[in-house]
Amino acid sequence: MAGAAVAVLPTWELGREPLDREETIGASGDIYGLVCLFNGGTTLSPLAPLRRDLQAVMETTEGWAFPALVVLLGLLACLGRRDPGVIGRRVVGLLVLIAVIEPLASLSSYRRGCGEAISLFSAGWFREAAGGWGITQLCLVVAAVLVFAASRVMRSVTGDESEESQAGMVWRRPVAALVDYLIVVAVLSAVVGAAWPLIDVGFKVHMGAGLLERADAYVFRSSPRPAELAILAGLFLYSWVQHALWGRTLGKRLLGIRIIAARTGGRLGAGRTALRVLVFPLLAFVPDVGLWCLLVGGLWILLDQDGRVLYDRLLGAAVVRDRAKRAQPQT
Numbered sequence: 001m002a003g004a005a006v007a008v009l010p011t012w013e014l015g016r017e018p019l020d021r022e023e024t025i026g027a028s029g030d031i032y033g034l035v036c037l038f039n040g041g042t043t044l045s046p047l048a049p050l051r052r053d054l055q056a057v058m059e060t061t062e063g064w065a066f067p068a069l070v071v072l073l074g075l076l077a078c079l080g081r082r083d084p085g086v087i088g089r090r091v092v093g094l095l096v097l098i099a100v101i102e103p104l105a106s107l108s109s110y111r112r113g114c115g116e117a118i119s120l121f122s123a124g125w126f127r128e129a130a131g132g133w134g135i136t137q138l139c140l141v142v143a144a145v146l147v148f149a150a151s152r153v154m155r156s157v158t159g160d161e162s163e164e165s166q167a168g169m170v171w172r173r174p175v176a177a178l179v180d181y182l183i184v185v186a187v188l189s190a191v192v193g194a195a196w197p198l199i200d201v202g203f204k205v206h207m208g209a210g211l212l213e214r215a216d217a218y219v220f221r222s223s224p225r226p227a228e229l230a231i232l233a234g235l236f237l238y239s240w241v242q243h244a245l246w247g248r249t250l251g252k253r254l255l256g257i258r259i260i261a262a263r264t265g266g267r268l269g270a271g272r273t274a275l276r277v278l279v280f281p282l283l284a285f286v287p288d289v290g291l292w293c294l295l296v297g298g299l300w301i302l303l304d305q306d307g308r309v310l311y312d313r314l315l316g317a318a319v320v321r322d323r324a325k326r327a328q329p330q331t
Contacts (some may be wrong), residue, residue, distance in 0.1 A: 028194030039262030050178075051183055058102050060291045066299070067140055070094045071147060073302040078154055080303075088151020090302055092144045093170030099140035101134055169307070172255045173319060177281065184238055185211075188231065211235075215285040232285065236277055244273045248322070262306070262318040272315050279311045 061067070074091035078084045134230035209217075211231065218228045242249045247267055248258040259276075261268050268276070279297075283290045304310075308318055 036277045049210045050181060053212045054101055056210060056212050057291060059297065061098055061101070062136070064292065064295070066295055067095060067098055067143065069299060070098075070302070071143060073299055074147065077302045078151075084151045084154035086307075087302060088148055088155075090149045090170050090307070091151075095140050095144040095147065097171055097174060098270075099144070102136060103130075117184050133287050169257070169319070169321070170301075176249070176251035176255040179254055180238070180249050181211075183250055184202060184235055188234070212285060212291075216287045219285070220287050232282065236282060239277045239281065240270075240274055243268065243277065244270045253322075256322040257319055258322050259317055259319055262308075262312075266319050270314075272317065276311065276315055276317060279315075 001324035070091055074087050075088045214228055215232065218225045219232070239249060243259055245254075245269070246258075247260060252258055259268055259273075260266065261272075280294060285295055286293075300313065301307050304313055306313075306318065312318060
């Protein structure tokens with residue numbers, strides 16, 4: 001309970017002090033591309049959209065007190081005779097993951113509105129990342145320490161560690177999704193940057209708005225624009241084709257995980273894979289409720305016997321370690 005009390009402090013602070021929002025960079029004739037002022041020769045890092053979208057995730061996470069919910073659900077899972085050691089690792093993993101999202105939003109920062117981005121892994125980048133740590137991260141780390149200590153105390157004396165192979169899976173899935181996000185952004189950047197001058201030499205392509213806010217503004221809250229629809233279609237095809245053929249995207253391949261049919265251990269199938277892609281990642285683009293639904297579905301791993309998220313449970317899918325000897329559902 002102490003961990004839940006500490007974890008809810010970021011939401012309390014959020015309610016007292018509204019978040020400062022950056023204005024979306026835009027101009028007349030703006031189309032979502034991944035080159036900033038392309039004809040002027042200056043570019044903005046592909047990490048800029050990621051920054052905006054991470055901010056949106058953080059706002060939803062803190063606004064709905066998800067860190068505290070993670071701790072409380074972990075407690076309920078332990079009371080339901082689940083292994084405290086396993087549940088404790090999952091809760092700690094989720095809290096640490098939430099803690100690092102906000103500093104990651106400083107991976108790219110604007111200079112003079114739309115100019116050069118801070119180079120990745122440069123001294124300035126490390127200063128930006130370190131400067132992103134504050135009271136929110138401190139509270140979440142303290143909550144993680146309290147949960148870890150409590151889980152060690154509550155750990156079953158039987159020594160049953162049947163789910164030990166799941167260690168590390170809490171972070172592998174979001175990191176794989178992050179890699180896929182950057183790949184999609186980089187591909188769109190190359191395509192738009194190379195093709196658009198052939199269409200209109202005088203057109204300026206702007207970058208800076210995240211994929212989530214672009215879909216919100218130009219797909220759901222106004223007449224859909226072809227560029228944004230093309231982005232959503234490209235994202236769907238990127239995820240669906242790879243999952244249907246190989247059970248994993250490039251990001252999952254890098255992290256050593258794949259999607260399988262939970263009952264047979266084989267491929268999920270094109271139909272169920274398409275439904276899964278419509279839920280994740282495309283559900284995230286639905287304004288107001290999309291991110292919230294995905295976060296709630298993600299919390300299901302604390303209650304699920306096999307450690308699966310809710311939509312995987314409903315679709316009969318499971319995410320497994322690629323090098324696992326036995327294909328068992330993973331978180």
